[in-house]
Amino acid sequence: MNLVAWVRDLGSEAQEAWRYRELLGNLVERELQVRYKNSYFGVAWSLANPIARAFILWIVFDNIVPLGVPNYSAYLMAAFFPWTFFLTGVLDACDSVSRQMALVRKVYFPRELLPLATTIANLRHFMLSLGILAIYLIYLYGTKTYATGQLALPPTQFLLLPVLILMQTLLIGGLAFYLSAINVFFEDAKFLAAVVLDLLFYGVPIIYFIEQVRVMPGLPTALREVIYTLFLLNPMTVILVSYRNCLLEPRIMPAGRFGQANPLPINLGVPWPFFLLSVVLCIFIFLGGYSYFNRRKWRFVEQL
Amino acid sequence: MSAPDSPPAMAARNVVKKFTVGGSGYAGLKGRIGAALKRATQEKKIVVALDNLSLTIEPGETVALLGRNGSGKSTLLSLFANVMKPDSGEIAFPASIDPLHPRLSPLLEVGAGFHPDLTGIQNVYFNGAILGITRKEMEAREESILEFADFERPEYLNAPVRTYSSGMFIRLGFAVAIHTDPEIILVDESMAVGDEAFQQKCFAKMDEFHAEGRTIVFVSHDMNIVRRLATRAIWLSDAQIAADGEPDQVIRDYHKAFGIPD
Numbered sequence: 001m002n003l004v005a006w007v008r009d010l011g012s013e014a015q016e017a018w019r020y021r022e023l024l025g026n027l028v029e030r031e032l033q034v035r036y037k038n039s040y041f042g043v044a045w046s047l048a049n050p051i052a053r054a055f056i057l058w059i060v061f062d063n064i065v066p067l068g069v070p071n072y073s074a075y076l077m078a079a080f081f082p083w084t085f086f087l088t089g090v091l092d093a094c095d096s097v098s099r100q101m102a103l104v105r106k107v108y109f110p111r112e113l114l115p116l117a118t119t120i121a122n123l124r125h126f127m128l129s130l131g132i133l134a135i136y137l138i139y140l141y142g143t144k145t146y147a148t149g150q151l152a153l154p155p156t157q158f159l160l161l162p163v164l165i166l167m168q169t170l171l172i173g174g175l176a177f178y179l180s181a182i183n184v185f186f187e188d189a190k191f192l193a194a195v196v197l198d199l200l201f202y203g204v205p206i207i208y209f210i211e212q213v214r215v216m217p218g219l220p221t222a223l224r225e226v227i228y229t230l231f232l233l234n235p236m237t238v239i240l241v242s243y244r245n246c247l248l249e250p251r252i253m254p255a256g257r258f259g260q261a262n263p264l265p266i267n268l269g270v271p272w273p274f275f276l277l278s279v280v281l282c283i284f285i286f287l288g289g290y291s292y293f294n295r296r297k298w299r300f301v302e303q304l
Numbered sequence: 305m306s307a308p309d310s311p312p313a314m315a316a317r318n319v320v321k322k323f324t325v326g327g328s329g330y331a332g333l334k335g336r337i338g339a340a341l342k343r344a345t346q347e348k349k350i351v352v353a354l355d356n357l358s359l360t361i362e363p364g365e366t367v368a369l370l371g372r373n374g375s376g377k378s379t380l381l382s383l384f385a386n387v388m389k390p391d392s393g394e395i396a397f398p399a400s401i402d403p404l405h406p407r408l409s410p411l412l413e414v415g416a417g418f419h420p421d422l423t424g425i426q427n428v429y430f431n432g433a434i435l436g437i438t439r440k441e442m443e444a445r446e447e448s449i450l451e452f453a454d455f456e457r458p459e460y461l462n463a464p465v466r467t468y469s470s471g472m473f474i475r476l477g478f479a480v481a482i483h484t485d486p487e488i489i490l491v492d493e494s495m496a497v498g499d500e501a502f503q504q505k506c507f508a509k510m511d512e513f514h515a516e517g518r519t520i521v522f523v524s525h526d527m528n529i530v531r532r533l534a535t536r537a538i539w540l541s542d543a544q545i546a547a548d549g550e551p552d553q554v555i556r557d558y559h560k561a562f563g564i565p566d
Contacts, residue, residue: 019405022433022438022439023433023434023436026429026430026433026434030419030422030426030430033422033426034419034421034422037421037422037464102417103417103434104387105382105387106385106387106410106417107385107387107410107417107434107435108385108386108387108408108410109434298388298389301382301387301388302323302324302388
């Protein structure tokens, strides 16, 4: 298809969706209301989850099995919370259209509001969990300031945080468009996505560091470099690595941990070339997903 | 009826709508693999719901759609409600203030947008939003909506709608939909429900809409309702218009075709 026509189509669809922005706000509200329906503590539950997770990670990895990296639990959380945003964002979006077919069949509104609403509702939950992480970080940097007598601050990459949140939201929104449209015609999509995401958890650096991939024992150097590059071609890897580098300082992992022979410097910085590539990828996945969704949205109600 | 040179409220021009039935069996992975294997032998069945249908409805008309199940009534209503697009042909609203965004109020199975776990009030606001009413406008209309719904026990408004009786559900849905200041009202067989007092209230509201010059299109199998409300009746049969005109005449032809005495 002609690129100019493609952009123009996307623009006019987006303009129509923009007319309905107030409804989008209502859909987000409804997502949040329904999630904690009938529960006594309501939205407070969306805080309980990250608090419990932060606490358990701190107990296990800083107290029971310390790995020689100070405040290891903070490094885990800095990747774990964004991962949870990705996981729940993508899974909730899968049936965002198919579970609301009663509405879709009866009333006109831009259908793309449905996957967008689950994405934004999950973004709101993620912001709450970032708030919990922020409290922990203030405590960490605060105690360091007190101990050294010098003001301790997060790395300067900290300023990148809004960009990171935006690119991750675009990535989730793009996948939400693809999966919610596919799931209307093919209801296995949601289960398939759940399996793939479960495996992907181990394929992105959450419970390990990207630097460890580069020194994997028992492999030739050339192969390790190829694997390392493949990791960084995945935008979620780049996003998780960058969150860590935004929030926390580099560290040295002592020798012997996880099997590496020498002390290993970790959390070394944002991988810039791959970061820029990921920004481009996230934008393309979002626009491509939107276009894919638009080409199918008028056929949703024709499923008999 | 308005002068012939003024634009119609609603127009369908050479509208064709077909559906594919069976065939690929989209239900799941197993079905899909099975369908792929069978594709060589199995033919997809194509059902023509509307076959080159053209009609115009003038502003202020109250039109009843008659016809047996599967005759295309609901498809036509869905096309006017803009939840479907025709395969070919055109649907237009030339008399609307904004012809691309006519203010429609679809009373198609009222309350379809209600979420069972949200309260009556929450659903009223959400339903209003989906019909294009801002929160401010909704606040101004809330009292009038609740008065129209007329719950014997108002405390139910703060209970989840899954605890409602079907009558309450429909009354609330209907109440929201008629408070949206619509140019065009589309009604799909929902007036036959609710108790008699509520039905009378709905008829009174339809009369009021009619007196205000709004356009109404409704589907009904109840000829008494058609005679009571409609200024024009259209009988759909086999994806085409079989008769179009005075309600009494069209009902007579319709009954004659099926051998039903008047």
